[in-house]
Amino acid sequence: MIKLDPKIPAGHISEKWTNHKFNMKLVNPANKRKFDVIVVGTGLAGAGAAATLGELGYKVKAFTYHDSSRRAHSIGAQGGINAAKNYQNDGDSIYRLFYDTIKGGDFRSREANTYRLAEVSNNIIDQCVAQGVPFAREYGGTLANRSFGGAQVSRTFYARGETGQQLLLGAYSSLNRQIKLGNVQMFHRREMLDVVLVDGVAKGITVRNLLTGEIESYGAQAVILATGGYSNVYFLSTSAMLCNATAVWRAHKRGALFANPCFTQIHPTCLPVHGEGQSKLVLMSESLRNDGRIWVPKKAGDNRPPNEIPEDERDYYLERRYPSFGNLAPRDVSSRSAKYVCDEGRGVNGGKAVYLDFADAIKRLGEQTVKEKYGNLFDMYQNIMDENPYKVPMKIYPAPHYTMGGLWVDYNLMSNVPGLFVAGEANYSDHGANRLGASALMQGLADGYFIIPYTIGNYFGSEKPAKPDVNSHEFKESKDEVLENVNKLLSINGKQTVDEIHKKLGHLLIDKVGMSRDEPGLKQVIKDITELRDEFWQDVKVVGKGEDLNQNLERAGRVADFLELGELMAVDALNRDESCGAHFRVGHETKDGEAIRNDEEFAYVAAWEFEKVGKWNLHKENLEFEFVELATRSYK
Amino acid sequence: MGNNNINLTLNIWRQESAEAKGDFEKFKVSVSPDASILEMLDELNNKLEKEGKIPIAFESDCREGICGTCGLVVNGHPHGALPKIATCQLHMRNFKDGETLYIEPFRATAFKIIKDLIVDRSGFDEIQQAGGYISFNTGSAPDANAVPIPKEIASLALDAAECIGCGACVAACKNSSAMLFVAAKVSQFALLPQGQPERYERVQAMIAKMDELGFGSCSNTYACEAECPKGISVKNIARMNRDYIVSKVTKETV
Numbered sequence: 001m002i003k004l005d006p007k008i009p010a011g012h013i014s015e016k017w018t019n020h021k022f023n024m025k026l027v028n029p030a031n032k033r034k035f036d037v038i039v040v041g042t043g044l045a046g047a048g049a050a051a052t053l054g055e056l057g058y059k060v061k062a063f064t065y066h067d068s069s070r071r072a073h074s075i076g077a078q079g080g081i082n083a084a085k086n087y088q089n090d091g092d093s094i095y096r097l098f099y100d101t102i103k104g105g106d107f108r109s110r111e112a113n114t115y116r117l118a119e120v121s122n123n124i125i126d127q128c129v130a131q132g133v134p135f136a137r138e139y140g141g142t143l144a145n146r147s148f149g150g151a152q153v154s155r156t157f158y159a160r161g162e163t164g165q166q167l168l169l170g171a172y173s174s175l176n177r178q179i180k181l182g183n184v185q186m187f188h189r190r191e192m193l194d195v196v197l198v199d200g201v202a203k204g205i206t207v208r209n210l211l212t213g214e215i216e217s218y219g220a221q222a223v224i225l226a227t228g229g230y231s232n233v234y235f236l237s238t239s240a241m242l243c244n245a246t247a248v249w250r251a252h253k254r255g256a257l258f259a260n261p262c263f264t265q266i267h268p269t270c271l272p273v274h275g276e277g278q279s280k281l282v283l284m285s286e287s288l289r290n291d292g293r294i295w296v297p298k299k300a301g302d303n304r305p306p307n308e309i310p311e312d313e314r315d316y317y318l319e320r321r322y323p324s325f326g327n328l329a330p331r332d333v334s335s336r337s338a339k340y341v342c343d344e345g346r347g348v349n350g351g352k353a354v355y356l357d358f359a360d361a362i363k364r365l366g367e368q369t370v371k372e373k374y375g376n377l378f379d380m381y382q383n384i385m386d387e388n389p390y391k392v393p394m395k396i397y398p399a400p401h402y403t404m405g406g407l408w409v410d411y412n413l414m415s416n417v418p419g420l421f422v423a424g425e426a427n428y429s430d431h432g433a434n435r436l437g438a439s440a441l442m443q444g445l446a447d448g449y450f451i452i453p454y455t456i457g458n459y460f461g462s463e464k465p466a467k468p469d470v471n472s473h474e475f476k477e478s479k480d481e482v483l484e485n486v487n488k489l490l491s492i493n494g495k496q497t498v499d500e501i502h503k504k505l506g507h508l509l510i511d512k513v514g515m516s517r518d519e520p521g522l523k524q525v526i527k528d529i530t531e532l533r534d535e536f537w538q539d540v541k542v543v544g545k546g547e548d549l550n551q552n553l554e555r556a557g558r559v560a561d562f563l564e565l566g567e568l569m570a571v572d573a574l575n576r577d578e579s580c581g582a583h584f585r586v587g588h589e590t591k592d593g594e595a596i597r598n599d600e601e602f603a604y605v606a607a608w609e610f611e612k613v614g615k616w617n618l619h620k621e622n623l624e625f626e627f628v629e630l631a632t633r634s635y636k
Numbered sequence: 637m638g639n640n641n642i643n644l645t646l647n648i649w650r651q652e653s654a655e656a657k658g659d660f661e662k663f664k665v666s667v668s669p670d671a672s673i674l675e676m677l678d679e680l681n682n683k684l685e686k687e688g689k690i691p692i693a694f695e696s697d698c699r700e701g702i703c704g705t706c707g708l709v710v711n712g713h714p715h716g717a718l719p720k721i722a723t724c725q726l727h728m729r730n731f732k733d734g735e736t737l738y739i740e741p742f743r744a745t746a747f748k749i750i751k752d753l754i755v756d757r758s759g760f761d762e763i764q765q766a767g768g769y770i771s772f773n774t775g776s777a778p779d780a781n782a783v784p785i786p787k788e789i790a791s792l793a794l795d796a797a798e799c800i801g802c803g804a805c806v807a808a809c810k811n812s813s814a815m816l817f818v819a820a821k822v823s824q825f826a827l828l829p830q831g832q833p834e835r836y837e838r839v840q841a842m843i844a845k846m847d848e849l850g851f852g853s854c855s856n857t858y859a860c861e862a863e864c865p866k867g868i869s870v871k872n873i874a875r876m877n878r879d880y881i882v883s884k885v886t887k888e889t890v
Binding site for chain 2 (some may be wrong): 069071075087131135137139142162165173174241242449450
């Protein structure tokens with residue numbers, strides 16, 4: 001029987017992490033080299049953890065499916081990273097960042113974790129500057145800040161519109177140093193396809209070598225999954241093409257609980273869909289909402305070009321509905337508002353797009369200043385949309401972007417499977433039902449640099465896990481199962497391609513488990529996904545062979561897992577009969593369309609245990625709010 | 637398929653493995669002008685898979701021009717003829733109906749072809765491992781505002797740090813030189829106060845590794861800058877060369 005123990009340390013919220021660090025068991029420097037750690041994924045969380053564990057003296061094996069660890073999708077983050085430095089003297093503090101994050105998440109995250117995230121945020125900025133990350137600066141040489149959604153202070157550090165790239169390259173440089181020193185062994189072009197448990201404890205992984213197709217086993221005394229989110233379950237999302245849920249899903253099938261899978265963030269500022277052949281959606285950084293104004297025509301059917309619609313016939317709906325946050329309302333609120341106005345037929349040309357207009361900002365600041373702040377984003381827009389955003393307002397629409405749900409972890413970021421740690425977007429931890437902008441980079445680096453390196457030492461120090469034998473039957477059985485799955489995919493030889501089925505799944509999910517969800521729709525979609533999954537296993541066509549570089553096969557395996565995860569998202573959304581954050585259940589809203597939570601019944605983390613495909617058992621971790629009051633979220 | 641689709645003839649490089657002999661294969665496609673060139677290949681691959689044929693192997697990930705995974709030579713130009721974009725940002729509206737395209741991998745002695753349009757760029761990682769970092773351990777950093785950095789210096793450092801590590805500079809160079817790639821990292825750290833302690837060891841170590849891996853020497857034709865998707869300036873090469881010379885006269889060779 002699974003018992004969910006979040007292992008929250010005692011004491012006041014501001015002392016929990018300090019006390020916990022003191023109480024944790026240490027591993028002496030000479031003994032650290034006796035411990036092997038596997039890190040899967042080399043984004044901010046994975047590269048940060050691998051580098052820091054290497055510095056501490058552990059023996060690290062790091063894995064990525066990319067050709068280089070620098071390609072992880074953290075690199076795509078544009079706008080910035082939050083920290084409670086209060087360099088702007090505008091009233092920021094650790095407590096305020098904590099409060100904004102927990103409120104932004106609509107009170108569905110664990111207080112102690114969220115506070116710790118805010119607490120270590122300042123160390124992250126110090127760390128990155130020391131690595132040589134060229135953050136934006138003021139003329140006096142100090143660091144510059146800007147604002148992001150859900151906050152009334154300027155606490156976001158940035159490097160043009162390429163903050164994620166710069167932070168990832170910083171982590172990559174630290175990782176490279178450890179590779180050179182021999183503390184980290186780097187494995188490229190390997191996809192994790194199973195986690196290996198020995199007597200219920202995580203002891204290694206099974207991977208497919210993407211160049212040769214060989215199935216390989218690697219053992220360690222702990223495994224860290226830092227494999228990102230699952231937005232690509234929707235087919236079209238802002239995630240990179242390769243992003244997938246396979247690593248966490250295979251861990252889930254081995255016993256790790258999956259928490260709050262229905263908490264998926266649909267980001268308000270993305271480029272609209274251009275056609276069926278589209279492969280992914282492109283995000284326009286939320287930072288644009290600092291200066292851009294969002295509007296639609298007041299009247300449905302007003303198809304005049306935007307510059308011909310007079311001021312008094314425009315509806316700046318975010319400014320109207322949320323006067324104190326305006327265009328910087330949080331993501332879930334902004335996305336839903338865009339959906340409402342488009343559903344009313346007031347979208348651009350009656351379709352799925354709203355305007356993001358810089359005319360006022362250009363008048364106020366001059367084109368040059370706007371160019372300095374957002375130049376690369378404007379260039380990107382012009383390149384894709386073939387329109388000049390300095391002259392014509394941008395067109396945007398919400399798109400799947402980030403997943404707050406993920407594998408359940410305790411305060412130490414360990415899943416319910418001993419020895420299996422989960423970091424970054426892959427875990428459920430700090431963002432509740434909605435993540436605020438510029439907080440994903442913060443969480444990835446917090447987990448990687450400043451949390452797991454401590455908590456893993458505690459695990460080694462207290463449990464003293466033994467080194468596994470990769471020739472044992474557990475490793476062999478895992479290898480056999482993985483190989484069997486590969487052969488099964490290759491042998492179906494049906495009529496539909498992997499992408500065709502993936503697109504069908506995407507349509508089902510965005511329609512029924514997207515920005516708004518209702519009971520009949522969720523019940524229907526569970527049925528539809530089950531059928532689509534059967535269709536996949538009977539009718540998919542995967543060409544080529546297993547013993548070769550085979551991208552078709554790689555995608556097939558990922559889509560097979562998405563077809564199971566998609567169902568769980570709907571099951572979770574059906575169970576959560578309330579509206580909170582990004583999870584909007586029709587029937588639980590005010591007459592203005594604001595979400596109504598049900599704290600009595602749903603102030604818990606829904607952690608799902610896999611029984612068999614299509615069958616899960618629910619475990620609940622009740623969320624206790626000792627230090628903040630459960631309030632109705634208001635951005636008005 | 638929209639009515640405004642354009643029809644193209646594609647000659648795509650196919651090569652089963654590093655050892656196999658490669659050749660162009662011809663395809664006829666009809667594609668939306670709003671699609672990117674990689675979306676065109678996605679569609680083509682989908683069609684090939686449906687017919688039970690082996691799809692064209694090519695790499696891509698973010699499709700926003702920042703991860704550096706994609707890289708095709710289109711009609712002789714790495715990332716196509718347009719300036720300052722990666723292959724994933726090349727849209728089909730830039731081609732005319734009836735046009736013929738040649739699509740090849742990034743070719744260089746140091747970039748072995750793995751399959752079709754995929755090459756091995758692991759040499760870039762090795763160069764970075766040789767010295768592309770600042771040595772300090774997590775937890776030991778001073779307050780981020782402790783060392784002020786002039787705005788224009790931070791900005792110049794970022795200009796260099798924007799390199800996406802795609803390898804277009806190497807593919808563009810007739811000598812397959814990696815000077816622009818190496819100079820971008822050397823320059824970023826040489827400009828910043830945090831990079832000073834290891835400045836001269838770094839430049840020597842990275843250049844030595846670059847030479848060892850078989851990348852050629854700089855011919856000063858600036859093809860690298862012209863083809864770079866991020867427009868990394870050759871001034872960074874000048875800055876690196878200066879540091880390299882200084883390192884040779886002031887420091888012992890590492």
